[in-house]
Amino acid sequence: MPNKKKSTTTGKSKLRSLFILVILLLAVGACSIAAWTMYEMKNMQARMLSDSEPPEETEVTEPITPVYVPLDTFTVSLKPAGEEYDRVLYIGLTLRVNNEDDKSKIEKYLPEVRSRLLMLFSGHSAEELSLNEGKSQLIQDIKQVLTTPLDEKSGVVVTDVLFNAFILR
Structure with missing residues (x-):
């Protein structure tokens, strides 16, 4: 077993x-x-x-080279707000445009461009421009002012606005 x-x-x-x-x-x-x-x-x-x-x-x-148009600095009295009557903006600008034609158009109509910008700047108050949102809105306003026709054909296309100097006093 x-x-x-x-x-x-x-x-x-x-x-x-x-x-x-x-x-x-x-x-x-x-x-x-x-x-x-x-x-x-x-x-x-x-x-x-x-x-x-x-x-x-x-x-x-080939990469597109940007076309810049430097403008002389502006010194503008700002719109009074409240008790402040003596506010001044010192601003330097450079415009970036699409092509050389727009650059030559700005140079050709420079007195009118400067006049439009001076009127635009003087319509703002120091309180508006002291904020970042105010500066961004100013850039949009500059683009809009310059797209209105300078001559009988059309305005210029500003792709960007660059601040060289921005002093509020």
């Missing part, structure tokens, strides 16, 4: 080893299938992107 117990235990041991081997093979197979699926999905995505968007040829363009 002792021999039968050993053979049953070895039979269970062999069955257990075989079961572990089958489980191990199934796990390796599942991992292999998952890896292959992931690889194919990435390839499929790359093919879809390359098919939908043909490579575009980009032309090499």
